[in-house]
Amino acid sequence: MSTYDATGDTPRRPFSRRRARLGDLLLQGVAGLAALGAVVLLGLIVYKVVQGSRLSLSTFGLGFLTHVSWDPVHNHFGAAGFLFGTAVTSIGALMLATPLALGIALFLSELAPRWIRGPVTALVETLAAIPSVVIGLWGIIVLGPVLRAHVMPTLHSALGFIPLFGPSSTGSTIFTAIVVLTIMILPIVASISRELFLGVPGELKEAAFGLGTTRWEMVRGVVFPYARGGVAAAMILGLGRAFGEAIAVTQVIGAFNGGISWNLFSSGNTLAAQIANEYQSSTSPLETSSLFYLALILLAFSLLVNVLAQLIVRRVARRQGLVVR
Amino acid sequence: MPRNGKLVRIAFALVAASLIGALAATSASAGGKRSTGTLTGAGSSLIGPAVAVWSQLYKPETINYAAIGSGGGIAQISARNVDFGASDAPLTKSQGAGCHSCVQIPWALTATSPVVNIPGVPADKLHLTGTVLANIYLGNITTWNDPAIKKLNPGLGLPNTKITPVHRSDGSGDTYVFTNYLSKVNHTWKTKVGCATTVSWPSGVGGSHNDGVAAVVRSTPGSIGYVSVAYTIANHLSLARLKNASGKYLLPTIATIESAAQLVKSERIPANNKISITNPPKSTKYQNAYPLATFTYVLIPQQTAKAAQLKAFVTWALGSTAQSAIKKLVFAPMPTVVVKAAKKTLATIHS
Numbered sequence: 001m002s003t004y005d006a007t008g009d010t011p012r013r014p015f016s017r018r019r020a021r022l023g024d025l026l027l028q029g030v031a032g033l034a035a036l037g038a039v040v041l042l043g044l045i046v047y048k049v050v051q052g053s054r055l056s057l058s059t060f061g062l063g064f065l066t067h068v069s070w071d072p073v074h075n076h077f078g079a080a081g082f083l084f085g086t087a088v089t090s091i092g093a094l095m096l097a098t099p100l101a102l103g104i105a106l107f108l109s110e111l112a113p114r115w116i117r118g119p120v121t122a123l124v125e126t127l128a129a130i131p132s133v134v135i136g137l138w139g140i141i142v143l144g145p146v147l148r149a150h151v152m153p154t155l156h157s158a159l160g161f162i163p164l165f166g167p168s169s170t171g172s173t174i175f176t177a178i179v180v181l182t183i184m185i186l187p188i189v190a191s192i193s194r195e196l197f198l199g200v201p202g203e204l205k206e207a208a209f210g211l212g213t214t215r216w217e218m219v220r221g222v223v224f225p226y227a228r229g230g231v232a233a234a235m236i237l238g239l240g241r242a243f244g245e246a247i248a249v250t251q252v253i254g255a256f257n258g259g260i261s262w263n264l265f266s267s268g269n270t271l272a273a274q275i276a277n278e279y280q281s282s283t284s285p286l287e288t289s290s291l292f293y294l295a296l297i298l299l300a301f302s303l304l305v306n307v308l309a310q311l312i313v314r315r316v317a318r319r320q321g322l323v324v325r
Numbered sequence: 326m327p328r329n330g331k332l333v334r335i336a337f338a339l340v341a342a343s344l345i346g347a348l349a350a351t352s353a354s355a356g357g358k359r360s361t362g363t364l365t366g367a368g369s370s371l372i373g374p375a376v377a378v379w380s381q382l383y384k385p386e387t388i389n390y391a392a393i394g395s396g397g398g399i400a401q402i403s404a405r406n407v408d409f410g411a412s413d414a415p416l417t418k419s420q421g422a423g424c425h426s427c428v429q430i431p432w433a434l435t436a437t438s439p440v441v442n443i444p445g446v447p448a449d450k451l452h453l454t455g456t457v458l459a460n461i462y463l464g465n466i467t468t469w470n471d472p473a474i475k476k477l478n479p480g481l482g483l484p485n486t487k488i489t490p491v492h493r494s495d496g497s498g499d500t501y502v503f504t505n506y507l508s509k510v511n512h513t514w515k516t517k518v519g520c521a522t523t524v525s526w527p528s529g530v531g532g533s534h535n536d537g538v539a540a541v542v543r544s545t546p547g548s549i550g551y552v553s554v555a556y557t558i559a560n561h562l563s564l565a566r567l568k569n570a571s572g573k574y575l576l577p578t579i580a581t582i583e584s585a586a587q588l589v590k591s592e593r594i595p596a597n598n599k600i601s602i603t604n605p606p607k608s609t610k611y612q613n614a615y616p617l618a619t620f621t622y623v624l625i626p627q628q629t630a631k632a633a634q635l636k637a638f639v640t641w642a643l644g645s646t647a648q649s650a651i652k653k654l655v656f657a658p659m660p661t662v663v664v665k666a667a668k669k670t671l672a673t674i675h676s
Contacts, residue, residue, distance in 0.1 A: 071524070140537070141540065169487045170489045257526065281497075282400075
């Protein structure tokens with residue numbers, strides 16, 4: 001509004017006619033209504049979720065966050081197992097996806113021959129367009145059995161002393177969910193990082209080469225520090241995508257609600273997957289309300305992550321503005 | 326200036342177009358639901374294959390049925406998003422209240438059945454008892470060569486494979502029947518886990534819907550699951566023979582399911598038609614009765630605009646043409662007493 005007023009004094013529309021002014025008003029009204037609609041919608045959703053979870057909130061309070069239980073027969077519900085599963089799967093996916101994504105981004109921005117960059121960039125971005133239900137289907141039919149038969153036993157025999165790599169018996173595991181989520185967030189982190197790397201000013205790179213650095217030294221000394229904040233924001237966006245993903249995870253994680261296991265090769269569950277599993281099957285008002293409570297936690301986390309990513313992006317933009325000047 | 330006007334026109338056109346689109350979409354969906362000639366239903370995946378057969382045969386109306394699971398069916402009919410719901414589990418008290426005077430009518434008879442994937446064991450040969458089944462799902466029996474399983478299967482070379490119990494991850498009538506049976510045969514199960522469409526599983530892996538459980542069992546050596554009988558045929562799964570109270574090891578067939586349904590004759594059918602026929606008692610009458618047989622229900626609002634069409638369809642479904650058409654999917658003909666009770670309830674539906 002302030003920028004609008006600042007330019008308002010200049011003869012903005014010397015030949016303005018009434019029709020055009022009316023059109024302007026209409027446009028402003030329509031666009032404003034649309035924007036208002038989005039805000040109201042967000043408010044309504046938050047309100048409905050809070051209202052829906054009230055019964056569960058008053059029954060279990062904050063204890064809901066620390067109890068591992070989903071027992072409709074005895075009317076006892078808790079979110080700890082889902083919180084754990086959500087944290088492990090999304091952080092695990094981020095740890096696998098980030099190095100891969102940085103490799104892809106570096107290859108596409110610095111290393112690849114020019115003719116290869118366009119097609120490969122397009123293909124990486126196509127990966128993001130695969131519907132999650134398709135990845136989930138592939139996950140349960142192809143990926144799960146392969147991981148169970150080959151990857152998990154190998155990791156177990158080599159690294160079995162670490163509790164994370166315990167014995168496996170099924171393809172529907174936390175690990176399978178991590179791999180599926182890695183595939184889903186890889187294109188997000190990769191394409192944002194690529195843009196960031198391309199945004200590194202050429203003169204900085206030239207200067208580094210002028211000092212006689214190798215390509216790797218240039219990447220380490222110039223590209224990475226320059227893009228660091230942006231990559232962090234990309235990672236957080238990836239994290240947000242990972243812990244909100246429901247369908248693909250539901251298909252491969254095995255929906256085990258009975259406990260917390262550090263063994264990645266056993267079944268688990270996440271907040272989003274549990275909501276997707278149970279939203280139509282609730283047998284009591286308390287169970288429905290507890291599902292809303294799970295949704296409330298998920299919503300709070302998502303908003304937090306979005307705000308965090310925006311703060312980082314803003315900080316980076318400001319700092320880079322200074323660098324460029 | 327002219328550009329400005331153009332912009333406004335484009336904005337107008339966009340708004341108008343989206344308004345028209347939204348109007349068209351709502352009227353189309355309303356039309357799809359209300360127009361005569363179509364009955365929409367949703368719910369139980371157990372009855373799904375049977376309704377698919379029926380919709381081919383039934384001429385007066387088009388039947389659109391979505392096999393989204395019994396829990397989903399109850400939710401959809403409670404919200405009146407569909408004309409009828411279907412569930413293998415009778416409505417709980419709060420579900421009954423939530424559905425605002427729905428009636429539940431038994432309209433088919435079949436079974437859910439334990440399926441196994443054990444390397445080296447031929448199909449349909451494994452013997453199991455309810456107690457052993459409960460202990461497997463409780464996590465007390467963890468390998469296939471456990472003495473308790475070996476004792477029931479002296480001739481089989483059982484491997485040292487870890488057992489992976491597979492259960493439904495969505496709310497399911499199969500889960501209801503399965504846990505209903507385990508609660509009847511095992512006290513620990515009854516007190517610790519109980520019986521419902523979703524329970525807190527002590528161990529194992531979940532699969533979504535019958536197809537999901539079938540997929541996990543097929544791809545996991547050493548696994549055991551429970552699947553509606555109609556799906557075991559389609560998925561070529563190996564069944565386990567289950568011991569009934571009279572001591573016989575049985576597979577789910579028309580004959581063994583029909584024998585279990587004989588149980589209803591000696592019981593009075595309550596007004597809400599809630600009938601359980603799992604684990605028939607030891608007796609010469611039930612010596613061939615399969616212990617995991619179940620009726621499955623159609624849920625209809627007592628007052629509905631489509632009362633006449635729904636009554637015609639369900640009456641037809643209860644008749645001999647419809648019932649014998651689904652025999653090949655291992656749905657057994659319903660006992661006369663149950664059909665009678667079903668028709669009595671059906672008569673109370675009005676518009």
